Amino acid sequence: xxxxxxxxxxxxxxxxxxxxxVFKIENKTLFYQKYFEGTKQSASILSIPQSAIDKTKIRLPxxxxxxxxLLGPKLxxxxxxxxxxxxxxxxILNTDEPEEVMRILKMLTLMRDEHGKLPFSKRExxxxxxxxxxxxxxxxxxxxxxxxxxxxxxxxxxVTA
Numbered sequence: 833x834x835x836x837x838x839x840x841x842x843x844x845x846x847x848x849x850x851x852x853x854v855f856k857i858e859n860k861t862l863f864y865q866k867y868f869e870g871t872k873q874s875a876s877i878l879s880i881p882q883s884a885i886d887k888t889k890i891r892l893p894x895x896x897x898x899x900x901x902l903l904g905p906k907l908x909x910x911x912x913x914x915x916x917x918x919x920x921x922x923x924i925l926n927t928d929e930p931e932e933v934m935r936i937l938k939m940l941t942l943m944r945d946e947h948g949k950l951p952f953s954k955r956e957x958x959x960x961x962x963x964x965x966x967x968x969x970x971x972x973x974x975x976x977x978x979x980x981x982x983x984x985x986x987x988x989x990x991v992t993a
Contacts, residue, residue, distance in 0.1 A: 834890050844971065847890050849928060849964025851971045852878065867971060889928040899972050902934055903987040912939035921957055933965045941988045 834845070843854045844867060851867035860882040880888060894902070912935060921940075927933060940958045944950050950958060962984055970980035 834885060834892065844893055845890050846893055846928065846968055847888065848926070849933065849961075849967060851893065851967045868967060868977060889926075891928065893968055893972055894930045896972050899930070899969065902930055903969075903983065906931075907934055907938060907987055907991060910935045910938055912942060914939065914942060918953055921954070925957060925960065930965065930968065933961050936961055937965075937984070937988060938991050941991055 839845070839854055839857065839862060841854055841857060845852050845854060845864060847864075852864040853867045854862060854864045856863035861879050862882070862885065863877060863879045865877050880890075910931070916939065921936065924932065924936065927936070937958065940950060940954055943954060949955075962981065966977050966980040966984055969975075969983055970977045973980065973983065975983070
C-alpha cells in the first residue's frame, strides 16, 4: 500500500485501474486527476485524505518489464477456473491488481463459444476490466488507450487453457 509520504506532486497512481496524476498535496490530503485527456472525467479533481489512503487500492503503475511478462509468458501460466460462477466473477470485479485482471480476462477469453462470443453479462465484465486495465497499459507503454486495447487483445488471442 501507498502512504502520503511515498507520493509527491507529479507522481502517477493507479486507482480502480485508471491512471491519475498527483497535482497537489495539501493539509494531509492528496489531490489527483485523470492522466489521459479526452474523457468525461478528465476535468474532475479527486482528493483523498491521508487517513483514508490505506483503505484504498491506490498503487503505483506496474513496471514495464512486469507488464511485458504479464502480457506474454506469465499470461500463459496463469491458472483459471472455467467452472467459476458469474457471481464469483463479479465478486472479484473490483480487483485492481494487474495479474488478477489478466487472470479474469484470460478466463473469460477461454469461456467464449466457437464463434468467439460471450454471454452478455460476462461480456460486460470483460469490457469493464479491459477498459480499466488499458489505461495503465497505455501509460506504461506510452501509447494511446486504443493501442493499449489492441495490445491486451493480441496477448489474449494467444492464450491456451
